[in-house]
Amino acid sequence: MRLHCEVEVVSRRLPSLGLRNPGKGVRALLSLCQQPAPRSPPRPPAGRARAPRPACLLVSTLKDKRGTRYELKENIEQFFTKFVDEGKATVRLKEPAVDICLSKANSSNLKSFLSAVRLAHRGCDVETPFSPLTPVKTSEFEKFKTKMVITSKKDYPLSKNFPYYLEHLQTSYCGLVRVDMRMLCLKNLKKLDLSHNHIKKLPATVGDLIHLQDLNLSNNHLESFSVALCQSTLQKSLRSLDLSKNKIKALPVQFCQLRELTVLKLDDNELIRFPMKIGQLTNLQFLSAARNKLPFLPSEFKNLSLGYLDLFGNTFEQPKVLPVIMLQTPLTLLESSARTILHNSRIPYGSHIIPFHLCQDLDTAKTCVCGRFCLNSFIEGMTTMNLHSVAHTVVLVDNMGGTEAPIISNFCSLSCYANSCEMLK
Structure with a gap:
């Protein structure tokens, strides 16, 4: 049984020696193995089965493919599983006096792995098969990739899933007409680039990517940005949104609930208005909405405080004399x-x-x-x-300066x- 995750082994004795722990996790592969059999094991008494070999925990990394082995039988002092649903847990060993801190794991796989470790600690039979005590191959760590860039249709994976631990995924020029639902299972995703495709609509489940900070949807066929996305967990995570070169005519009022946005690109759409409450985007620093059909700006626009603003090429009207x-x-x-x-x-x-x-x-x-x-x-x-009055750097709104x-x-x-x-x- 194996588990991909990040591991930090913290020694509890270092502080007493005036030393510090490194304080950084590394990509690792945890294996539940059996201790090697002694060269000349004693024969069991007649009629009695040979006792099973005790289990051990093998922590392997790219730098140490042979791994470090830790005994498990009656050697675990405590489990810390408060954040197991977030893919985090800690196993405290008695000897050596270390805490094995796990993070960025698949929560369901982590729960199964901890259950097996708990049985091994008690000396009970573990139903899942043990992994071999052999050096880990480099290919095993490919499943733990955090970045994948696909820029052609022929390279797009059809028969296998995306690596679960991806944090950055780009699939451009792949001819996608909808968001692949397999992407929405990537719970660690921070950056998603779907530019240069043919996507017409976004599923509401995009809002379930709780860590998503950067979303690039430029050069697609989008006609709207749904209210459901504006009211999802993207409110707390999304920092950068690129909707340029689509067919969007208006953004919903609820769009301004995405208050963590710092970068917003809306160039080359068909926008006829900004959301009325745009002034609520208090963290916004970069706003580009060139070559749209904006006739005027909403009153709350003056509440913005931007570093960069580009409204070139819009069909701004002359102010009306009478209210x-x-x-x-x-x-x-x-x-x-x-x-x-x-x-x-x-x-x-x-x-x-x-x-x-x-x-x-x-x-x-x-x-x-x-x-x-x-x-x-x-x-x-x-x-x-x-x-x-609202931006430090302003691109001219027309060719007249x-x-x-x-x-x-x-x-x-x-x-x-x-x-x-x-x-x-």
Whole structure:
């Protein structure tokens, strides 16, 4: 029985000698083996079977293919399995006084392996077959690859799975029309590059890749980015997203829940608007949305603080002279309630509390220049803003050398509009 994982062997005696442990795990192959038989074993008494040889744990690495052997029978002081579902565990041995720390293991394989080790410690029969006490071949470590780059159709694996421990996977120019479900089993994946394919839709299960930080979907046929992905674990992990050269017309309001994003590329799509709440992407540093169909920017765009911004080649409109007045007097019960809920962040809401369509209304509420919110009662005006006010480096928006773009401003009341009317042209 064997287990691929990362291993760090920590000696508990080093601190007492004033020494430190290396503190870094290495790729390893753990094998459950039987101790070699003595050269001249004593014969068992007549009618009694020979006692089975005790089991041992063999830890092999690329640098030490012969491995280090540890006895198991009555030699385990404690198991630490609190994070076994994350592929982590520690086996504390009595002699030598070391902790064998395991990580980046397949959780189900790890549980089976620890069960067998526990039986070996108790001296019970282990049902799974023992591995041979022989040096490990280099090919055995191929299953532990962390990076795979495939850039042609002929190299794409059809008959075998991707290595489970991959952290970086690129499959470009492979003619994929959908995301291969085998990729979604790679729980250690941090970077996924599916650029230059023919993918039209992303499955919601992409959001189950809890460690995914970099997602490249450029040069595909995507028409949307689903709400389910915006509300998945990608909210906490995704740092870089490349959706350039697709057919996306709009991103959902919930897109702005991906608040860990630092890089967002949207060039060469068919975008007609940014998400209204784009100002919530407070970690965003790089934003590129060149050659789209943006007529103006949403009011919350001015809340961004970017290092780089490229909006070249969009169909920006000239600011309108007259504002759009949608004020309601008196305010409707819906409007008044919505403003109260949104103004008080301590009031929670969700589809399990109020109807789903009301949640959508609250999610798409407009932000007034005063910081309050409005739903259906507002004044809408358009001004221009210098993009240098939100970004350190700005690519010119046109061939005329301009760095200004039209931006929508919303006002929740006539008084807010009157106080800010000098901003409007």
